[in-house]
Amino acid sequence: MPTNPLYQGPQGVSNPNAYWSLPHRCNHNHDLCASRRFSMDNWAKLSSGLASLNIGQNAGKLAKGLGTQVQQARERFGAVAPEDITELPQEYKDLEARVDALRAVHLNVLRITKTYESETYDYPTQIQESLSEFSTNISHTVSNFAASNLKGTSLPAPPQSPPPKSIHKTLPHALGRATSSAASTLSTGPGAQDEARLIKALNAVAAGYEKVGEARLGQDEHIRQYFLQPWQATLNTSIAVAMKARQAVKTSRLELDSAKQGLKNANPTRQEQARLEVENAEDDLVQKTEVAISMMKAVLENPEPLKNLNELIKAQLIFHSTAAEALSSVQGELEELSVAAEGDYRKSRDH
Template sequence: MDGWAKLQNSFGNLNIGQAGTKFAKGFNSSVQATRERLGQVPPEEITELPQEYKDLEARVDALRDAHLAMLKITKVYESESYDYPTQIQESIAELSTTIGTGIQNFAATNFKGTNLPTPPPSASAAHQHKTLPHALGRAATTAASAIQTTNAAIGNTAEDKFAKGLTEYASALNTVANARVDQDAAIQSNFLKPWQTTLNANINVAMKARHAVKTSRLELDSIKQSFKAAASNPRRQEHLRLEVENAEDDLVQKTEVAITRMKTVLESPEPIKNLNELIKAQLVFFASAAEALTTAQGEIEELSVAAEGEYRKSRDH
């Protein structure tokens, strides 16, 4: 312990100019922090911060943790394919198609006027959304088309209730899919963006103010340790006494600033407003989905009852 104090005191005795003084303060603060971490500084020699400050620290930490916990999950809304597990396979297939289309168009443009065969230019495939509702809608449309095409090929003109049901389902899923895209856009704009602003700007400002308090407190206690170690040098101790007073004033000022900034963050209505926007976007989506699916389910249930009636009737003969 005496070794640490002598080391701190030796830096204080050096005449190394303004830059050196800043370095010495930083070094002494690091030594102070290390000694505290190792339990080499008695608790009574560590400057106590106001209880109000410590309470605000705990509340800001809780607010920051809450933002991080929500952000960890809600960031999925930044990626359209979060509910679509087969997106990777489709992307690979689409990439192959895109490359093939690019080569074909290049040949069509650059082989003109040569003896080489010129393929016709190919239009790029339409963009397909990578969401589960979109995928289900496309699957239902493909399934209905396959049945209708087969019926037409064999001359079956009777209404196919299953194909009609698939078409109703595809139509409903198209509505759900569009609502999903709108929901994600609303969440990105009205929740994720301001939520991350609160986290990365507002809360971060308070955290920086707290860091300044910690640094100031360590500097103060480091100077106090040097003052204590200079007991046999009255002139040095008098100089350090003035440094202690200045450091105390600095700590008070930085603590007041940090308290103000932490209160500003904690009193802000933004987090609850952002949460409300998240729920509003989800509510609109689920309401639209429920309405579309309820209508489709009613139509399909009628088809189901009719199909079952026809089936039972055919078995009675």
């Protein structure tokens, strides 16, 4: 990988520090230029000091890491000319943008579809039902506790109550329970024979909603298993690995530019060592960039997201088809009942 040329200022000025100290730069804002001269001089001294340290391997790694942090800080505060920042290949930058977009797609879709992880996402708030469930659970727990602790004593043990029946908390199941309860109320009340058609209709609606509710549970389970889990896995594995490889490239690029800065500020006895450090940093950046490009291509070529989206739509299609079939059957029965009821009503009005 070719190294960038050192920064060339206007009018053939090759030394950035010299350029920053030119009088024409300070004509408008003396304090700003003085601050920049101070910052550049101190960054140069710090980089030179780090480069000239004669320390062991572990401490050398520490100094290298510190040099990278210094380089990053210099870039953040605008103390490095754009020409002194190593340019990464255009292919790499294009792949970065595409992977960022793919990651955003996964995050945005996941934020919504995680709704399917909860059974109650369309369930209406039912305070009375919750209180009834709570009291039933307490009664079951207390009776079983008493029966267990009174064994072997002279006191009669109360009969153990059966465990409360679990109910599915979805909107179709709630509608099914409501219509079934209404049918039961009418069938045990006075005039049940006169309400036979309405009772039959309510029972048909309850049965239909039960089928819809079961289909919705099946849809949610399919989505959790074949969409949410692999979708999340792609985000946490291949995309995350590619992001980690990109971070390694960023660190390597900072190390290279830090080494270049060290070469510029190295004293004559350190020139050869500093030059070798730049060459090693260049080789490291080339290698890490190639690895990151390979990983990002693998992420973008992976067909898994398309397969996952297909499973999401397939699950919803099966659910809506099943729901449509169940409700169509119920509607046909209700149509017959309503036509018969309307005919009887007209006859009664004619007499």
